[in-house]
Amino acid sequence: MKTVKMVTLLLAVMLLAPIGALASHHYHGCYGKGYTWDMSKLDSDQDRTLSFEEYSQKKVDLMRSGFDKIDTNGDNLIDEAEWDAIREAHGVERVE
Numbered sequence: 001m002k003t004v005k006m007v008t009l010l011l012a013v014m015l016l017a018p019i020g021a022l023a024s025h026h027y028h029g030c031y032g033k034g035y036t037w038d039m040s041k042l043d044s045d046q047d048r049t050l051s052f053e054e055y056s057q058k059k060v061d062l063m064r065s066g067f068d069k070i071d072t073n074g075d076n077l078i079d080e081a082e083w084d085a086i087r088e089a090h091g092v093e094r095v096e
């Protein structure tokens, strides 16, 4: 049961992580200010094609950034206190 709860929490974090970034004014939409139309900047192996991993890496980096902002003690987990802190920072009522 505890595992299910942690997985649910992790999924919620993955979906809501950009909200955390928004609070600190570092999230600016799907790809943010760092979005580029310069394909070579996304093409990490420089083979002049984009794999899905290359295409999506910026989004992954943004989600990681949001996760790290919420994970204030840096243990690579978001506990309830950290979750409550970011929720309260956004004025969101706790969902029971």
Ligand SMILES: [Ca+2]
Pocket (backbone or CB within 6 Å): 043, 044, 045, 046, 047, 048, 049, 050, 051, 054
């Ligand atoms: Ca490539």
Ligand SMILES: [Ca+2]
Pocket (backbone or CB within 6 Å): 071, 072, 073, 074, 075, 076, 077, 078, 079, 082
């Ligand atoms: Ca943590």
